[in-house]
Amino acid sequence: MKFNPMYLTKEEESILAGDNGEMLSKLLRLLVELGDSYGADKLIEIKSAHTVLNIGLRFVTAAAKILRDVAEAGLKVKVRTTADPIIDMHYEEELGAATALYQLQDQLEADLKKIGVHGFTCTPYFLDNKPNKGDHCAWSESSAVIYLNSVIGARSNREGGVVDIASAITGKTPNMGLHLTENRKGGILYKIKVDDYNLLDLTSMGLKIGETAGSVIPVIEGLPNISFDELKNLGAASAASGAVALIHVLGVTPEAQTMEDAFQGDSPKDTIVITQDDLAEMEEKYSTEWDDPPVNIGIGCPHLSETEVKEVLNRIKGKKVLEGVNFWLCMCPDVIDTIRNSEYNEIVQNSGVKLAYHCPMLVPAPRPYTTNSAKSCVYVNASYRNIEECIKLATEGR
Numbered sequence: 001m002k003f004n005p006m007y008l009t010k011e012e013e014s015i016l017a018g019d020n021g022e023m024l025s026k027l028l029r030l031l032v033e034l035g036d037s038y039g040a041d042k043l044i045e046i047k048s049a050h051t052v053l054n055i056g057l058r059f060v061t062a063a064a065k066i067l068r069d070v071a072e073a074g075l076k077v078k079v080r081t082t083a084d085p086i087i088d089m090h091y092e093e094e095l096g097a098a099t100a101l102y103q104l105q106d107q108l109e110a111d112l113k114k115i116g117v118h119g120f121t122c123t124p125y126f127l128d129n130k131p132n133k134g135d136h137c138a139w140s141e142s143s144a145v146i147y148l149n150s151v152i153g154a155r156s157n158r159e160g161g162v163v164d165i166a167s168a169i170t171g172k173t174p175n176m177g178l179h180l181t182e183n184r185k186g187g188i189l190y191k192i193k194v195d196d197y198n199l200l201d202l203t204s205m206g207l208k209i210g211e212t213a214g215s216v217i218p219v220i221e222g223l224p225n226i227s228f229d230e231l232k233n234l235g236a237a238s239a240a241s242g243a244v245a246l247i248h249v250l251g252v253t254p255e256a257q258t259m260e261d262a263f264q265g266d267s268p269k270d271t272i273v274i275t276q277d278d279l280a281e282m283e284e285k286y287s288t289e290w291d292d293p294p295v296n297i298g299i300g301c302p303h304l305s306e307t308e309v310k311e312v313l314n315r316i317k318g319k320k321v322l323e324g325v326n327f328w329l330c331m332c333p334d335v336i337d338t339i340r341n342s343e344y345n346e347i348v349q350n351s352g353v354k355l356a357y358h359c360p361m362l363v364p365a366p367r368p369y370t371t372n373s374a375k376s377c378v379y380v381n382a383s384y385r386n387i388e389e390c391i392k393l394a395t396e397g398r
């Protein structure tokens with residue numbers, strides 16, 4: 001389908017014409033062409049951006065080159081901009097030879113900092129990049145986007161690397177997708193028929209929702225007491241097993257306090273009941289079983305909140321991680337500082353857990369790998385276990 005070109009202000013036309021330099025013109029053109037191809041009517045101002053241009057592996061060479069051009073042109077981000085996690089080189093020894101694969105890392109990080117990107121985590125809302133309800137944003141990182149839309153009530157599409165940088169530099173995004181109220185209308189009603197649930201059950205629900213929702217927005221009935229941290233993990237699972245970028249949890253999501261709100265006055269197109277059997281099916285489907293005991297155990301995909309870290313540390317208190325096992329707790333650098341400067345640091349020291357700011361999925365070797373993260377299990381081969389079992393494996397082995 002061909003749409004009419006979007007309306008551009010005089011200032012935008014002048015930027016496109018190259019009056020503010022060639023690089024800025026190119027970045028704006030990227031957004032204009034993206035918007036035109038999806039039928040956006042105009043560009044809108046954003047309040048915040050988040051990029052997935054964070055890892056200096058060879059497959060990002062082309063994107064890293066664009067970033068370099070942006071940095072060399074002296075352009076700076078217009079809004080608060082963060083990036084996904086980078087490698088935590090405090091653990092160079094544990095990460096092993098894999099660190100040599102990150103040939104572009106130093107350059108990439110230097111260029112990100114040069115254009116004004118600060119803060120490397122997939123939970124930027126635990127740093128100072130936390131927009132307000134209703135703010136328009138340009139975030140990539142699917143787990144962060146779904147949190148932004150579903151918990152904060154701000155608005156972002158699932159952007160991609162380079163488009164996110166173009167928005168951060170210009171301060172604009174095309175007015176389309178989840179920026180429009182009508183596109184945030186719920187489509188499928190999910191009824192949770194599970195008597196009792198823990199975090200693993202919630203993330204398994206997320207997997208099931210992601211698999212079945214397609215491009216329709218899910219509305220969940222039956223989880224009125226879910227915490228924001230739990231919703232972070234459920235949402236990340238849905239965004240990994242499917243294309244979901246917004247979930248309405250009735251009574252929790254700002255725009256979905258009632259059924260009427262969530263479906264914007266319409267009726268659900270479909271209703272799906274999730275039972276205990278569905279959760280068991282997801283656990284089996286996404287878990288890889290290894291013959292050997294785990295070498296790496298990772299918790300913190302998405303990165304952990306301070307509350308979540310403290311919960312894990314309270315559970316491991318008095319126990320010790322086995323020799324030869326890396327038990328990773330991953331979080332943003334600020335949360336690491338908070339924990340290290342608190343009474344919880346004693347538990348960290350005594351138990352031998354490793355607090356790191358990398359993405360646990362970037363721990364490439366050696367396998368076998370075990371995690372409580374449904375998202376990780378979608379992307380890599382890993383045993384899918386609840387936190388209790390992860391701690392037991394780390395401290396007692398099989």
Ligand code: F3S
Pocket residue numbers: 084085122143236300301302303330358359360361375376
């Ligand atoms: Fe974050 Fe890495 Fe998971 S970026 S959401 S910890 S895959």
